[in-house]
Amino acid sequence: MTYCAMDFGTSNSAVALPDGDTVRLAPVEGSHTTLPTAVFFNSDEHTRAYGRAALAEYIDGFDGRLMRSLKSILGSALADSVTELGDGSGIKYSEVIAIFVAYLKRCAEVSAQASIERAVLGRPVFFVDDDPKADRLAEQQLETAARSVGLAEIHFQYEPIAAAFDYESRLTNESLVLVADIGGGTSDFSLVRVGPERMSRLERKDDVLAHHGVHVAGTDFDRRVEMATILRELGYQSLDPQGREVPNRIYFDLATWHLINTVYTGKRIGELKLTKHLYRDVRHHERLMRVVERRLGHALTARAEEAKIGVAAGGQTMIDLDDVEMDLRLAFDDVQLVAAGAEDTLRIVDAARETVRAAGIAPGAVDALYFTGGSTGLAFLSNALRDAFPEARAVFGDRLASVATGLGIHARRVFQ
Numbered sequence: 001m002t003y004c005a006m007d008f009g010t011s012n013s014a015v016a017l018p019d020g021d022t023v024r025l026a027p028v029e030g031s032h033t034t035l036p037t038a039v040f041f042n043s044d045e046h047t048r049a050y051g052r053a054a055l056a057e058y059i060d061g062f063d064g065r066l067m068r069s070l071k072s073i074l075g076s077a078l079a080d081s082v083t084e085l086g087d088g089s090g091i092k093y094s095e096v097i098a099i100f101v102a103y104l105k106r107c108a109e110v111s112a113q114a115s116i117e118r119a120v121l122g123r124p125v126f127f128v129d130d131d132p133k134a135d136r137l138a139e140q141q142l143e144t145a146a147r148s149v150g151l152a153e154i155h156f157q158y159e160p161i162a163a164a165f166d167y168e169s170r171l172t173n174e175s176l177v178l179v180a181d182i183g184g185g186t187s188d189f190s191l192v193r194v195g196p197e198r199m200s201r202l203e204r205k206d207d208v209l210a211h212h213g214v215h216v217a218g219t220d221f222d223r224r225v226e227m228a229t230i231l232r233e234l235g236y237q238s239l240d241p242q243g244r245e246v247p248n249r250i251y252f253d254l255a256t257w258h259l260i261n262t263v264y265t266g267k268r269i270g271e272l273k274l275t276k277h278l279y280r281d282v283r284h285h286e287r288l289m290r291v292v293e294r295r296l297g298h299a300l301t302a303r304a305e306e307a308k309i310g311v312a313a314g315g316q317t318m319i320d321l322d323d324v325e326m327d328l329r330l331a332f333d334d335v336q337l338v339a340a341g342a343e344d345t346l347r348i349v350d351a352a353r354e355t356v357r358a359a360g361i362a363p364g365a366v367d368a369l370y371f372t373g374g375s376t377g378l379a380f381l382s383n384a385l386r387d388a389f390p391e392a393r394a395v396f397g398d399r400l401a402s403v404a405t406g407l408g409i410h411a412r413r414v415f416q
Helices: 051-059 093-112 132-148 159-168 218-228 230-234 249-254 257-264 266-273 282-293 297-314 334-340 342-358 379-388 402-415
Strands: 002-008 012-019 022-025 038-042 047-050 064-068 082-084 090-092 116-123 153-158 175-182 187-194 208-214 316-320 329-333 368-372 393-396
Touching (some): 002 093, 002 159, 002 402, 012 093, 012 402, 022 402, 038 051, 038 093, 047 051, 047 093, 051 064, 064 257, 090 093, 093 116, 116 132, 116 159, 116 402, 132 153, 153 159, 153 402, 159 175, 159 187, 159 208, 159 368, 159 402, 175 342, 187 342, 218 230, 218 249, 218 297, 218 334, 230 249, 230 282, 230 297, 249 257, 249 297, 257 266, 257 297, 266 282, 282 297, 297 316, 297 334, 329 334, 334 379, 368 379
Parallel strands (some): 002 116, 116 153, 175 368, 368 393
Antiparallel strands (some): 002 012, 012 022, 038 047, 038 064, 175 187, 187 208, 316 329
């Protein structure tokens, strides 16, 4: 009986397995060793799809329910609430998390050709900011989901510390590294002393000088982009005839993955129809109603994410909103992206600085700044962190796999 290490991420997930004296990532979708953390409950064909396949079926127009950002539900009362699947049936959010963890476990077992009942699971420094009780609840909910699918022995490790283990495996000298693990849901930092002579130690508590994090990351940038562009075309921050802003709750719900489906109820749609008189520009209300009645919320959020990625890769892109209104397209560039993400960037940089302050270490004593997590591909964000620690060497790990690999390294030490 072997074991695995799971990186259950907000945006992407991966599984590591032992491989002789090292670790390897298991294929989790075709030949891919990472996959988007997404499940699509296809009510047309009564099937489930995961990862890229889930997104493809949703985009192709199958009826059903797409679930993303599952990790962000942990620690909230929403985890035990029931959500509709589009065919008249319902399921608890916590059960959806268990279904996705079970899928990762099956992939690991197929790759290992063995049953797996032991695992190391990654966790952010804080599932929930400034709420220790909710944070403990989040870990308990994830552990319960993992045990429900057959994982009997479970250990947790902080994700940025796992990334430090991955970085350490390539070092020849001792180093003081600040790990910046910025994914889809959280930005986590750990200040860790690493080096080849420390690698064989199972207990590394004394090497972890401090860790800190905030519940702000990639999906928050997506939300900011959507609010600053797409949703303004639907009336966000527009004014009513008396000069007051129109009610904004609908827009915040449309920009938040796990709340989008709440706007599709008959009651919400009926209430929105009655707000037409509040809009000076009636086109805003017409577009909003089209989005709600055609259930385009998830598609619009995906467009915002695509725009963010497109600008990060090339500097400018166009957001196509033909399904909302023919020939409705919005230009989006790096200046707008930086402006949209400015507040969240400051919070993330402050969290990094607080990590080093908590350790009692001067910023100049940090030898390396190790970047991992999908959102470290945003140049403006990684540059802001580099500016905060100008004397540290910037090192970029595998954005989607460093944590899983580090968790696998830790699992070898725990189970072997």
